[in-house]
Amino acid sequence: MHTLPMTDDELAAWLRLSMARGLKPAPLRSLLDAFGLPAALLGQTFAAIAAITDEATARAVLAAPDPDFDRHLTNVLRWRHEPGNEVLTLGDPAYPPALLTMTDPPPLLYAKGCLDLLNTRSVAIVGSRNATPQGVEDARRFARALSDAGLAVVSGLALGIDAAAHRGALGGAGSTIAVIGTGADVVYPAIHHQLAHEIAAAGAIVSEWPLGTSARSAHFPQRNRLIAGLSSGVLIVEAAMRSGSLITARLANEMGRDVFAIPGSIHAPLARGCHRMIKQGAKLVETPEDVLDELGWAVRPVAPAPGEVVSPASSLTPDARRLLDALGHSPATLEILAVRTEMEEAALQGTLLQLELGGYLTALPGGRFVRANHN
Known part of the structure; x- marks a missing residue:
């Protein structure tokens, strides 16, 4: 060639x-x-x-x-x-090598952004469009950690889990690839115009569909095969029993890629698809490190962000240690923590701030707190 x-x-x-x-x-x-x-x-x-x-x-x-x-x-x-745009063919050295391992790689790819990313080892993160707040937070956190480890995070620019994965990866040291089911000059859903702009600037957008192609439901399973093809593994964060994410996982499995799933409550509808995949052989993962270990990927040390305070565990005050123990491993509200610790409100607020600055916990939407994954 x-x-x-x-x-x-x-x-x-x-x-x-x-x-x-x-x-x-x-x-x-x-x-x-x-x-x-x-x-x-x-x-x-x-x-x-x-x-x-x-x-x-x-x-x-x-x-x-x-x-x-x-x-x-x-x-x-x-x-x-136009700057940043490229048409890649099967005969092009820049064509993503991961796709060449498929039996049916698309002859043409329309790509925008940093094309070097298409040669980077990557992990897909997919899941429900109607994600729960916890699912969105998990997708963002896993994507950030995988990006910081030097992997590209691949997803489909959909609402819910996809968008959270793209945003998490953009915040990390690596970046993200959006594989879309429309023409590369069309953003769907329209609410993601700003996100698509950010991905084109710092990541990459890829489509096999002709320019001007609008969103059609029949295109998305085909889009999902490219998400699976580009990735070393696919992580499902939340999925109902009938879900496009499960199609992506099945395609990934057929291509010999790893499939990972985050478990949830047996009562949660969006955990059922993940549990089904785990029953069928997907690897149950609880932390981003579980994914990295399975892929044999060494974790890059990440320097603290400017102004970030990183405290060794031994430097925690007795109140901070007590509060962290009271938090356990499920999200809890301020009221619940006040009951568990019997701390005064001012002391409780101050200790929560200390733990958040030290990277020991994360504040979630709705006034809830969750222990950070490394504690």
Whole structure:
């Protein structure tokens, strides 16, 4: 394969094949392996193509392009020349190597942002669009820790767990990749315009769909296969029994990727999908370190943020130790902690602040507190 910049004619040939109706990625890959670049494939006879694949594939390859093809090519060429945008083909050295381990990698990828991330080892974090506050916090915390360890966090830019995973990863030392089910020039859901802007600036956005493609439910299972394909493992944070996240997990398992799931209460509807995956062999994880250990990934030491106070455990006051013990390992409100510790309100508030600054606990929405994962 060549490493020179792709000419407009070469891109036109790739685009024609990627948009050919009825031409699936797996047989296309076989044909490209046999004939080389798309221009050479498009010059073959019907018989030569059918001999390697089948007659239906040969018809799809040699069919006349769509009437809108020239307009679409013009749009792609214009989009490709905008800063940060790139069209990656199977013949491109920058094409994500993880996707090449799939049997059906997309022939074209539209990518925005830091393309080097597509060569970084990554973990997907997926889950419910209707996540609970605890699920959102878990997704954000795990993503931040995995990002700080040097992994890219892959997700699908959906509401709920996906968005929390992207935001957590953007706050870490690594970054995040959004694999979307629309054209790379379309943001869905629209409420994520700002998040998409931040990901394009510090991470990467990837789509296999033609520019201008709007959101359609049929696209998302196909999007999920790319999320699984890009990742060394997939972590499910919250999922109902019938969930797109479980499709991602199944696809990941079929590709030989690790599948992880965070357990929850037996009474919680969004824990049921995770429990089902654990019964089927997913690895139960309680901390980000569990994921890193399974992947054999060494944890990078992370320097404290400016102004962050990191206290050794031995420096905790007796009140702080008592409060931490009273907090246990489930979120608790101020009122519950006051009852458990019998501390005065002012002392309780001051001790909570000390523990939060020291990284021993995290304040959650709704006035609740939870012990940090390393304690």
